[in-house]
Amino acid sequence: MFLSVFDLFKVGIGPSSSHTVGPMIAAGNFLENLDKAGKLPDVSSLQVSLFGSLALTGKGHATDRALLLGLSGYEPATIDPEIIDDCIDAIRRKRELVLLGRKAIAFDESRDVLFEMGKLLPHHSNGMEFTASNAAGELISRQIFYSVGGGFVVSEQELGSNYPAAEQLPVPYPFDNAEELLAICKAHKLRIADLMLANEAALQPKKNIFAGLDHIHKVMEACIDRGCVQTGILPGGLKVERRARKLHEDLQKGMEKQLRDPAIIMDWINLWALAVNEENAAGGRVVTAPTNGAAGILPSVLRYFDRFYNQKGKEGIRTFLLTAAAIGSLYKKNASISGAEVGCQGEVGVACSMAAGGLAAALGGTNEQVENAAEIGMEHNLGLTCDPVGGLVQVPCIERNAMGAIKAVDAARLALRGDGRHMVSLDKVIETMRQTGRDMQEKYKETSKGGLAVNMVEC
Known part of the structure; x- marks a missing residue:
């Protein structure tokens, strides 16, 4: 598998690539998947559960803030760090998220962002579970992502043994060691x-x-x-x-x-x-x-x-x-x-x-x-x-x-x-x-x- 120089070097925000950048990307990926499936307009409530290291050190690494930004449609490479505090303050004050900047839902952090202390998901210490439900309380989507370091994010499906291997990029000089x-x-x-x-x-x-x-x-x-x-x-x-x-x-x-x-x-x-x-x-x-x-x-x-x-x-x-x-x-x-x-x-x-x-x-x-x-x-x-x-x-x-x-x-x-x-x-x-x-x-x-x-x- 060829890893590009732009895979290793990413422009983002602090303080952590695995606890800030990764969760921000994962939150965006979850909503983009819902949007592609035509389900985003049906979302009435959303909950995120954090596991392992994300739960234990997430507060200090601004994981909670990163999730709010990612769910709001911001990306690590392009967000202006100067607007972050105002954006987070507005979400917490109004208790409202505008998903991908388009779909407004009620959102209470104390209820909807859960730090599952002492619990681990199977594939990596940095695990996140996203769930979305409609107005009737019916589950629309549930997805698990892992932030595996350096801002890299993979889904549970991608880490599963039955998931197809990633396509090899056609480079002239592939090397593995x-x-x-x-x-x-x-x-x-x-x-x-x-x-x-x-x-x-x-x-x-x-x-x-x-x-x-x-x-x-x-x-x-x-x-x-x-x-x-x-x-x-x-x-x-x-x-x-x-x-x-x-x-x-x-x-x-x-x-x-x-x-x-x-x-x-x-x-x-x-x-x-x-x-x-x-x-x-x-x-x-x-x-x-x-x-x-x-x-x-x-x-x-x-x-x-x-x-x-x-x-x-x-x-x-x-x-x-x-x-x-x-x-x-x-x-x-x-x-x-x-x-x-x-x-x-x-x-x-x-x-x-x-x-x-x-x-x-x-x-x-x-x-x-x-x-x-x-x-x-x-x-x-x-x-x-x-x-x-x-x-x-x-x-x-x-x-x-x-x-x-x-x-x-x-x-x-x-x-x-x-x-x-x-x-x-x-x-x-x-x-x-x-x-x-x-x-x-x-x-x-x-x-x-x-x-x-x-x-x-x-x-």
Whole structure:
């Protein structure tokens, strides 16, 4: 199965790709299915039940708000974050939803959005059940969706064993693992980015691909810039104060001093990562890369490359993004990018691996060095838990992105100092990550039932 660069990088809103973007998409899909079947005009009442991690940490991840927006017809990629609060306030005040912006129904959140604590649906921790009934109370439709990480949403039918396999997209260089990817590149004398571009070009014109990549980069840059000037307390009750603006001001003031500090670049990388994830925590516009919880790693490493090394302009940036997407697709296919499924190694760990590989490629590394960089990026994130305090994507998530970005740069530099030969292959580390996630206790997988989430007060 070919995963496009635009599957891995999506423009959306914070704070979570699995708990905010996914449910918003699922709500829209449910109503679109009703609309296509001609049943939307018959809907008189609607109820949503949340299960697993969506129930346990949904409030902190704004899942309830995302559902209201999705049912109202808004989409993560296009909604203006500035209108969200007013939209939610109006729905709650009037106790009314206008489904897809067309069909008004009475809607009481306390009755119609149910957090089924301690209950799981069979296929994934992030499960949602939507039911719609007519004026007589008769069931019109019932559908179950799963938000499986990175904004990807699948229906229960699609996950069922009898559901037809997804149609393979007709790309010239399909690959399912890193070994195949390297072998195909070697046989056809291609860089990983060239292979990805050729596959993308089989699906749409190159001008559209380049425009899409440039748009992703533009949104990443805008997110960093906005995060560097915002102040205040992040929402949610933890009273976490934004730090990026002060750090940015301090760095701008101390330019002469920075010339004497060889490690100062780390402060800039930290700044850019913090800026993005503070924006994410505030519900701002970010690029899911490959998740929102890890959205700061790729933009900060990409800006590091662009500011200090890039001599090829847009070509260098596109090489970075295409290569990173190829690596991300390997994790999506063979393991997971869901914190609720494998812990934060599936989010920050994968983003670190993607950024390391993308940076190595953009700096002129061989395919083997790129694979080595990506492997190093994950190898030293294995076992990373997902234990958000208060169910909010703030502590330890914001700082964790800064640490992941620094690790990614170091992984790329280590790989570029070698010749691509190494002990552990990327495929082996991906499989190890999958096994580690399977063995990890549920309380360490985005449930806020273990780790820092329960020990912070005692520390």
